[in-house]
Each structure stands twice: as structure tokens, then as C-alpha cells.
Amino acid sequence: MEAFYRTHAYLVEHTNAPVRRDLMDEIDWNDRLIGIKGTRGVGKTTFLLQYAKEKFGTNRSCLFINMNNFYFSGHTIVDFAGEFHRSGGKVLLIDQVFKYDGWSRELRICYDRFPNLKIVFTGSSVMRLKEENLELGDIVKSYNLRGFSFREFLNLHTGMKFRAYTLEEILNNHEQIAKGVLSKVKPLDYFQDYLHHGFYPFFLEKRNFSENLLKTMNMMVEVDILLIKQIELKYLPKIKKLLYLLAVEGPKAPNVSQLASDIQTSRATVMNYIKYLADARMINMIYPKGQAFPKKPAKIMMHNTNLMYTIYPLNVEEQDVLDTFFLNTMYKDHKLHKGDKGSSFLVDETTPFKICCEGYKVKNSPNVTHVMHNLEIGHGKQIPIWIFGFLY
Template sequence: MESFFKTHKYLVEHLYSPVRRGLMDEIDWNDRLIGIKGSRGVGKTTFLLSLAREHFGADNKECLYINLNHFYFTERTLIDFASEFRAKGGKVLLLDQVFKYPDWSKELRYCYDHFTDLKIVFTGSTVMRLKEENPDLSGKVASYHLRGFSFREFLNLMSGNSFPMYTLEEIIANHEEIAKRICSVVKPMAYFQDYLHHGFYPFFLEKRNFSENLLKTMNMILEVDVLYIKQIEQTYLPKLRKLLYLLATNAPCTPNVSQLSKEIETSRATVMNYIKYLTDARLMNMLYPVGEAFPKKPSKVYMYSSNLIYPIRPEEVNMQAVRETFFFNQLMKDSILNEAPRNAHFLVNETYHFRIEENVKIKNNPDFYYAVDKTEIGEGNMIPLWLFGFLY
């Protein structure tokens, strides 16, 4: 136990976390069992350690961070460890990489039922269906999703500011005033292209080649998060990788499931399941007409983040695809996006028709809203694209 406390103290003391994540204030800390899901690379470990530092500090032994990937847990149960931690005065246990531990959901349920004075916060992959596939935790776990940096968080970090979030309704109604206020302090367009390329994943702060690191992360998501959690045989990995490549090089696109099944030599049903796995893993996004959902074929598939577009085919990046992907990614946290009728790109919350445009030199349809890339301050129904990065 003491060695875990030493590791905890070292990690908290040496934590580099320049951005306080908004999720910290969204979580109801009165819950006793809290699950933080997020795709690989968005900073789940950093989030747990930031929680420890903010609420307890490095030396307070009432809180302990442990990684369940540790070999120690090959012969020691989580239940025994939690029991000993409580006996030593522990109150909050922070568990990382929970899916690497066998029977994790059953043991978490046991801890929840029997250690009522212990709070447990654990992280897991977005591929995990905490409630749907783990009946032990149904009704017991409060689940949250940690996303990558918004453009607002990236801009605050890079420019040393602390701009607040805005709701979609605030942006639609007051975008001119909001944009003028922000642009009087900083030039957001000077940072926007960098964000589209590498600002979503916090590991851009590391002194490593970002594109190589992102490719490595994407492969780890496929090899560990998807194959391991979904219990898919390793021999199917090349098919999954090829499907991701085929979709990524054409996204946004309407998937031709029959053609894809021929290309990766598998059934149409398997192709649809794989697309769903890629979506659960936060590598892809699916766009449906209103009222439709999986297992129906999506009307379009997108990459999950604009950052994911660049390393696939860096010399052939479609900037319109980047713009639409950014818009989808930033709005999906609190809004529902569907295929739009007529000539719009997205129907948002079944209310707003949006087109994503490069500049304002377009024919203006008063029934649409336009998210426009190359403009700092908009007018009327023309809203700067970058401003949709302030939704979280």
C-alpha cells in the first residue's frame, strides 16, 4: 500500500495540467461511484490526478490514485485493496485503466454495496458500455464523458486567457457581440488552423511528433480498446484498419456497405458493426436522418475530430471536410445533429439548419444559419466557424 501512496504523491506533485477541464464542475461529486469515459489520448489519467491535486493535494492519504494495469492486481483483488485502503482512513479511490482488470464491474458493485463510506472514481474507454453491458452497475454508476480540448480550451491555453463557455442559443442570438468581445483581446483566427490540425488531443503539448503520436494512438484504440473490450480476434485487425482507412479517406461520405464488405472481405452486417465500434471508440461519427439510428446505415460518416483527418493522407486534406468535422465534433457534446433536408449540411436539435462555408461570398438563404470559416466577426445568420468551439 505504501508504495502506491509514494507513486500517487510523485504523480500529483509532477502533474503538468495547464488547462482546468470543464468536466470537473459538471460532475456531481456526491455520487459514490463515478465513471469517466473518454477516448485514448484525451487526458483521463491527467483528469484523475488533477482531481486528487485540486481536492486533496499530494500528501493527503484519504485519496489514492492507482492504475489497475499494475501487475500487483494479478494476485490481489480490488475488493481486498479497497478494504485495506478504507482501514487506513482512505475515502476516495481513483482507478485508472479499469477495463484491464477481470470482473471489474462485479467488484466495483461489491465495493459500492459494502463500503458505503468509500467514493470510487474510475476511468474507462468510450468503447465500454457501462450500463448497457454491465448490469452490475446499472443504476449505481454516474457516467461522464471526457472530451478532447475544445477550441476555447486550446485558445485559453495558448493565449493565456480565460474565456467562458457559451450555449448554442447564446451564440446564435449574440454572436456578433461575443465575437467582438473575444477579438478585442486576441485574434482567434491566428490559432484556429493549429487547433484543427493538432489542438483536440492534449498530448500535442508533449515534445514528440504529433502526427506520429496520433497514428500510434489510433492504432492503440483499434488494437486495445476495440479488439480487447469487444473481444474480437486479433486476426480481424487488418480488416478493421482497412475499413477505417477507406472511410477516413472519403469522409464525409455515405458508406457503400456492399462495396466496403467486398473490399475488406466480410459481411455487410459485420461492416455495420465495425462502423459502430469505430464510432464508439471516437474515431468516427455517424450522421442519421431524424428518427433513425444504428443498426440502420447512416446517411454520412465523419471522422470524430478534425485532427484525425491529417495523419491519414496529409497531402490530400479536404478543408471542407475539416470544417464540417470540426462543427460536428464541437456541437455533439450538448446538441443532436441529424442529416438536414434541402441543401443544409446539418439539422441541429431539429430546429436549426446549418451550412458550413469557407467564406461569406455565398448566396444567403434566410432560412439557414451559416458557420463561416474565414471570418472573425459575423453578421446576421453568418456566424464565425471558430466561435462554435466555445460551446464547452
């Protein structure tokens, strides 16, 4: 146990989160079992350690452990939690819980056996905590940690503390919001950098960003999909090839029959793989209003713009990048469907948006909100695209 305490103290001491994530204040930390999901690379480990640092410092009532540790090949989570609890432990932070076989059953036992112990764990976005883990469905509180928003990226680079705005606030007050931001910084000076490398926190590391992201993407497929979905390793090349083909084709309806032929599998398997890639936050499936999986999507898009620039940089079209940015920033709190003629997306089944490249001649469409690129301040139903990066 002492070795774990020493590791915890070292990690907490050397944790220095560059941006305090808003999720820290959105979580009800009074709950006894909290799951924090998120795609690989968005900073879940740092988030746990930052929580430990803020709330407990070096107090031994809180302990961080990682399921990568070989210790848990020969010891159970239940036994470890019991020993921690008997020594006065109050909060156990478990990173990468899915690396432990039978984790959900053991967390349930811990919940029932140690009523004074709080457990906070991180897991992959591929995990379905309530749907696929019946032991936890009625007791776990689940949250999602996302990559940096443009607002967080801007705050990091400028030292500002701009707050987030709701979609309603942006639609009704975007001119005033834009003027307030522009009085302090020029957001368009940072926007392209964000599109290229701002979503994943590891752009802060002194390593090649694209190489780092490629490594992370491979881990998403090899660990988050294969391990959690229990897919045999021999199918890994098929999933990787499918992801590449979807990225190269750009945002469009997938030709499932052709994709099945290309990766030499069945149509049904292609659709399952597409769903797994969406669960891993590598792609998004866009449907017409009223439709959903397992139907074929009307459009498949990359989950965020950083992935576009990394997986196939030669084929990046400005319109596709802007559409992907808008979709990604809306993804947290809103539902998007394929727009009708004259619009790109239908948001929350009510509000049509048209995403416009620079130089687009806006047509008179009173019901459509036009989202404009390279515009500092909008007016009426023409809103600069950068401001939607303030939604979280």
C-alpha cells in the same frame, strides 16, 4: 500498499494540467461511484490526478491506482479497496478499469460493502457503463471527458480565460461575443493550428504530434475495441483497413457491400465494425432525421479534424474539415442529423446550418444559419465558424 502511496505522491506532485477542464466543476463529487469515459489521449489520467491534487494534495485518504499494475493479476479490487478503507482511505481513483477482468462486478461489491468509500474510475468511450454492465446501471454516475475545445486551446496559448457559451447565446449574441474576444486576441490566428493538432492534449509534448496520434489511434483499435468488445486479434487488420478506407473516401454514405468485399467479411460485420469505430470516437455516423443504427448512415465522418490530418493528410478538403469541426464541437450537448437540400446539418431536429468555405456566396435562406470560414465577426444569420469552438 506503501508502494502505491509513493507512486501516488510522485504522480500528484508532478501533475501540472495546462488547462483546468470544465468537467471538474460539472461532476457531482458527492456521488459514491463515478465513471469518467473518454477517447484515448484526451487526458483522463491527468484529470484524475488533477482532482487528487486539487482536493487532497498529499493526504493519504485519497489514492490513485492503475489497472496496468501487475499486482492486480494476483489481487482483487475488492481486497485492495478493503485494505485501503481499513487504513483510513476515503477516495479510490482507479485508472483504466477495463484492464481488470470482472471489474464491474467487483465495483458493485465495493459499493455495497464499503459505504464510506468513494470510487472514481476512468474507462474507454467504447464502454457502455449502464447498458452493458447491469451491476452498475443503477448506481454509477457517468461523465465524458472530451478533447480540448478551440476555446480551451485558445486560452492555453494566450493566457486568457474565455468562458464557454451555449448554442442559444451564440445564435442570439454572436456579434457581441466575437467583439469581446477580438478585443483581446485574434482567434483566426490560432484556428488552423487547432484544426491540425489542437484536440488532443499531447500536442504539448515534445514529440512529433502525428506520430503520437497514430500510435494512439492504433491503441484505440487494438485495446479499446478488440479488448473491450472481445474481438479476436486476427480481425485487427480488417478493422484498421476499414478505418483507412472510410477516411480516404471522405464524408459520404458508405458502400457497405464494397467495403465488405474490400476487407473480406460480411455486410453485417462491416456495420458492427463501423459502430465500434464510432463508439471509440474515431468516426461519427450521420443519419437523416428519424433514422439511427443499425440502418446504414447517410454519411460517415472522422470524429475530429486532427484525425483527418493524421490518417490521410493528402486528401484533406477544406469543406470536409470545416464540417468535421462543426460536428465535433456540437457533439457534446447536441444531436446532429443530415441536413436537407441547402443545409449541411440539422441540429436538435429543428435548426438547419450551412457550413460555408471562404468565398461562398450566401443564398437567401431565412431559415438557415450560415457558418462562415475566415470571418472574424458575423451579422444576423451569418456566424463565424470559430465561435462555435466556444460551446464547451
